[in-house]
Amino acid sequence: MQFTQISGPSTLTPRPAMSHDIDTLPTVPGLEQPVRVLHVLNRLDRGGTELIVLKVMDGLSKGPFEHRLASLRGSDPDFQQASLPGGELLKAGTESRDFQFPIFRLVRMMRAYRPHIVHSRNWGAIEAIPAARLAGVPVAIHSEHGYELDMLGGLPNRRRIFRRAAYAMADAVFAVTRELRDYHAKQAWISSQRIRVVYNGVDTQRFCPHPHLRDVARKRFGLPPNRFIVGAVGRMVPIKDHATLLRAVDLLAQRNFDAHVLFVGSGPELERTQKLAASFQALSGRVTFAGVSDEVSAMLHALDAFAQPSISEGMSNTLLEAMATALPVIATAVGGNNEVIDNGQSGWLIRTGDHEALASILMRLASEADLRRSYGAAARQRIVERFSLDRMLNDYKELYLELVARRGIKVPTN
Numbered sequence: 001m002q003f004t005q006i007s008g009p010s011t012l013t014p015r016p017a018m019s020h021d022i023d024t025l026p027t028v029p030g031l032e033q034p035v036r037v038l039h040v041l042n043r044l045d046r047g048g049t050e051l052i053v054l055k056v057m058d059g060l061s062k063g064p065f066e067h068r069l070a071s072l073r074g075s076d077p078d079f080q081q082a083s084l085p086g087g088e089l090l091k092a093g094t095e096s097r098d099f100q101f102p103i104f105r106l107v108r109m110m111r112a113y114r115p116h117i118v119h120s121r122n123w124g125a126i127e128a129i130p131a132a133r134l135a136g137v138p139v140a141i142h143s144e145h146g147y148e149l150d151m152l153g154g155l156p157n158r159r160r161i162f163r164r165a166a167y168a169m170a171d172a173v174f175a176v177t178r179e180l181r182d183y184h185a186k187q188a189w190i191s192s193q194r195i196r197v198v199y200n201g202v203d204t205q206r207f208c209p210h211p212h213l214r215d216v217a218r219k220r221f222g223l224p225p226n227r228f229i230v231g232a233v234g235r236m237v238p239i240k241d242h243a244t245l246l247r248a249v250d251l252l253a254q255r256n257f258d259a260h261v262l263f264v265g266s267g268p269e270l271e272r273t274q275k276l277a278a279s280f281q282a283l284s285g286r287v288t289f290a291g292v293s294d295e296v297s298a299m300l301h302a303l304d305a306f307a308q309p310s311i312s313e314g315m316s317n318t319l320l321e322a323m324a325t326a327l328p329v330i331a332t333a334v335g336g337n338n339e340v341i342d343n344g345q346s347g348w349l350i351r352t353g354d355h356e357a358l359a360s361i362l363m364r365l366a367s368e369a370d371l372r373r374s375y376g377a378a379a380r381q382r383i384v385e386r387f388s389l390d391r392m393l394n395d396y397k398e399l400y401l402e403l404v405a406r407r408g409i410k411v412p413t414n
Helices: 048-059 103-113 128-135 156-171 177-188 211-220 242-255 270-280 296-300 317-324 355-367 367-386 387-404
Strands: 036-040 065-071 117-121 141-143 172-175 228-233 259-263 285-289 305-308 330-333 348-351
Touching: 036 048, 036 103, 036 242, 036 387, 048 065, 048 317, 048 387, 065 103, 103 128, 117 259, 117 387, 128 141, 128 156, 128 355, 141 177, 141 387, 156 177, 172 177, 172 211, 172 387, 211 296, 228 242, 228 317, 228 355, 242 259, 242 270, 242 355, 259 296, 296 317, 305 355, 317 330, 317 367, 317 387, 330 355, 348 355, 355 367
Parallel strands: 036 065, 036 117, 117 141, 141 172, 228 259, 228 305, 259 285, 305 330, 330 348
Antiparallel strands: none
16 A cells, blocks of 8 residues: 655655665764654644644754654645645545554655654554654654543543553653643553653744734624624634633623624534524624634734633643733633633633633623733733743754754754
């Protein structure tokens, strides 16, 4: 079997999976060469993990790094792939949601591309770690970026056993929050000290406050010019609990606050959320579903506040983006939200499903412009100081260079 590519002719020539391929990998100690990194995802979709991968590939495209991106189960057909950093998307499996175990297709792919580093993300791509070991790749890294709803009650034993084995094979394992690190350490029956933490980062120049663009953005996206608008950005999936935000804004509307809610994103819960919104009489004409957009930074300028009522979170990129834009934020006290928001200083943390607490804070924000400005400024300062894109890229760079140096691989200095 061969691996396939998307968007254009192949630049790689797959070779038969023969044992001598392992010996031809470019791992000669002392040889200066660009560090080839193969990033492996379960699927290329419009999610936070995927966007972080693309940021890393783009941000570390200069200097000693070369990148390719592979997926085990294809990609969202609406996702623009023509300009993927490093070239076309490599596919190691099929689009089918049925059980797949493409380790040996991954091995053949790795022997063709000959990376120095394989970096897999989340459970859906963890097979890349044993595949890297079979292919003789010098460095294997695995990282955990978030939660799915079925993870909250704990992992099945088969997943725990396979994760433990894969973590043991990897040169490094990291999570994007301390809470996620502790969760996976416990699930894999290992010490949390064996898992590093590398926080996500946001481009604080692209996502920055422009108060003068508020009216322009509202007109451009068809939003009411004078209402208090709270927004949520992300996949429309059960774990995001958009219903809590709808219930909160319904309370505002019932109490004569001229409020509006903007949802940016799409997914399997979109239709259900639209039906729920239509069931609230007070919300008639007060909910906008913008769908998937490549203009999130512009849409954030139209908002007065940002809410994230998720049942659980890894580290939310959209929360970082909203805070960098100097929006006051309210999020549930789960996962990485607790590490991003300094409660009562740079935002508010509430219990999951507590629409009344969310409504109470939104009422204060709708009534007090000075409160919106002061909390927005504190939110941006928090991001600039601790969660910038430059800091994240430097963390990835140092990790990659540290691990290849252990293997005696020298990299170009220019």
